[in-house]
Structure formats: structure tokens, C-alpha cells
Amino acid sequence: MDFADVDRDELERLKLLYRPLTDAVRELVDATIRTEVDDDVIREAHTELTDVTATLRDAGLSGPFGTKVTGDGISIAWGNAAVGTRNAIAPPLTIEVDDDGRHHSTVTLGAAYEGPPGLVHGGVCALVLDHVLGMTGSADGRRLTGTLTLKYLRGTPLGTVHAEARTISVDGRKATVRGTLSDADGVTVEAEGLFITPASRN
Numbered sequence: 351m352d353f354a355d356v357d358r359d360e361l362e363r364l365k366l367l368y369r370p371l372t373d374a375v376r377e378l379v380d381a382t383i384r385t386e387v388d389d390d391v392i393r394e395a396h397t398e399l400t401d402v403t404a405t406l407r408d409a410g411l412s413g414p415f416g417t418k419v420t421g422d423g424i425s426i427a428w429g430n431a432a433v434g435t436r437n438a439i440a441p442p443l444t445i446e447v448d449d450d451g452r453h454h455s456t457v458t459l460g461a462a463y464e465g466p467p468g469l470v471h472g473g474v475c476a477l478v479l480d481h482v483l484g485m486t487g488s489a490d491g492r493r494l495t496g497t498l499t500l501k502y503l504r505g506t507p508l509g510t511v512h513a514e515a516r517t518i519s520v521d522g523r524k525a526t527v528r529g530t531l532s533d534a535d536g537v538t539v540e541a542e543g544l545f546i547t548p549a550s551r552n
């Protein structure tokens with residue numbers, strides 16, 4: 351698809367088209383982890399899913415989705431591991447921005463994000479914080495993660511979590527950002543990152 355031909359209305363139509371598919375795949379992942387149906391039902395589901403996947407592959411990109419720009423200049427990253435509209439692996443995060451620059455996101459992390467029993471995988475905590483801190487540090491232009499330091503204070507229970515971040519300082523291409531991941535009982539992970547605008551585009 352040539353996204354240069356896509357305007358806002360068409361973009362909304364496409365989101366409404368793809369979101370239910372992605373949500374269904376996300377549900378499928380959860381069901382695959384938690385199902386206790388009989389062996390023959392598993393085999394039947396496998397056959398049906400293989401057929402569905404083949405159908406979707408009838409036409410497709412030769413590589414990852416990347417970032418596309420619509421005719422209206424809107425950047426979309428539908429394959430992004432944290433926020434991608436078409437990525438069932440993405441939780442997905444929705445990030446809100448306050449007037450004072452605080453970025454925050456509340457998201458439910460279910461069985462697919464488990465590390466230690468009942469707890470969110472440490473790498474998933476890092477994914478969430480990297481993205482929320484990265485967006486915060488990119489508020490005045492695109493920056494990539496140079497260094498991300500995490501302090502895991504206690505396990506993060508699976509369920510609803512809240513991430514938030516603020517930019518502490520900006521020094522030219524470099525922005526220092528701090529943030530936290532929390533559950534209902536308080537902070538579980540503290541994060542600090544240095545986000546850098548690449549000298550050359552990468």
C-alpha cells in the first residue's frame with residue numbers, strides 16, 4: 351500500500367479495520383497460553399490457524415512495516431513492538447502528555463508478559479519504560495535510546511501498570527529522562543535514560 355495516498359479519513363478507516371484483527375490475535379496468544387482443551391481441539395486449532403496465516407500472507411510486505419508517512423504527514427509505525435496498531439505483541443501502549451511535559455501510560459499486561467510466576471518479565475518492564483521515556487525525550491525531536499538504566503525495586507504483578515516519565519535535562523542532542531513503572535501499591539521499577547539524536551540518520 352502506498353501511504354502517500356492515505357488521508358486522515360482513510361487512516362481512521364484502516365485503523366478500524368486492523369485493530370480488531372490485532373486484538374483477536376492478542377486474544378489468541380492469551381488463549382494459547384491458558385487453554386486446557388483436549389489434544390484433538392489443539393490440533394484442529396493449529397490447522398485452522400495455519401490456514402488463516404496463509405490467507406494473510408497472500409499479499410504482504412517483504413520486510414518489517416517500518417515507519418510510513420501518510421499524505422497528511424502523519425507518521426505511523428504499525429509494527430512497533432510497544433505501540434504498533436498491527437502488532438499483537440505490543441501491549442499496546444497509549445501515551446498521554448500533560449501540559450507540563452509529563453508522559454504517562456496505563457496498560458494491562460496479561461499472561462503473555464509473564465516472567466517470574468505472576469510477575470511481569472523484566473524485559474517487558476524495560477520495553478514499556480524505554481518507550482515511554484523515549485517518547486518523553488523525543489518531545490522536541492526524534493531521539494534514540496543511548497543508555498537505559500533500570501532499578502527493579504520489587505516484582506511488578508501482572509495486571510494494570512502505570513508508566514510515567516519526565517525530561518530532567520536537555521543538552522543539545524542528548525536528553526536525560528527519568529521515569530517509573532508502578533502498580534496500585536506504588537513504584538516497582540525506576541528508570542533513567544539518555545536519549546540521543548543520532549549524528550547521522552539511522
Ligand SMILES: CCCCCCCCCCCC(=O)SCCNC(=O)CCNC(=O)[C@H](O)C(C)(C)COP(=O)(O)OP(=O)(O)OC[C@H]1O[C@@H](n2cnc3c(N)ncnc32)[C@H](O)[C@@H]1OP(=O)(O)O
Nearest residue numbers: 480481484485488491492494495496497544546547548549
Ligand atoms: C517526534 C519523534 C518521535 C519519535 C518517538 C521515538 C520514541 C522511541 C522510543 C523507543 C526508543 C528506542 O527503543 S531506540 C532503539 C534502541 N537504541 C538504538 O538502537 C540506538 C543505537 N545507537 C545509536 O544509534 C547511536 O549509538 C546513538 C544514536 C545512541 C549515538 O550515536 P551518535 O549520534 O553517533 O553519537 P556520538 O556523536 O558519538 O555521541 C554524541 C554524544 O552522546 C554520547 N553517547 C553516544 N552514545 C552513547 C550511549 N550509548 N550512551 C550514552 N552516551 C552516548 C557521546 O559520548 C557524545 O557525548 P558528548 O561528547 O556530546 O558529551
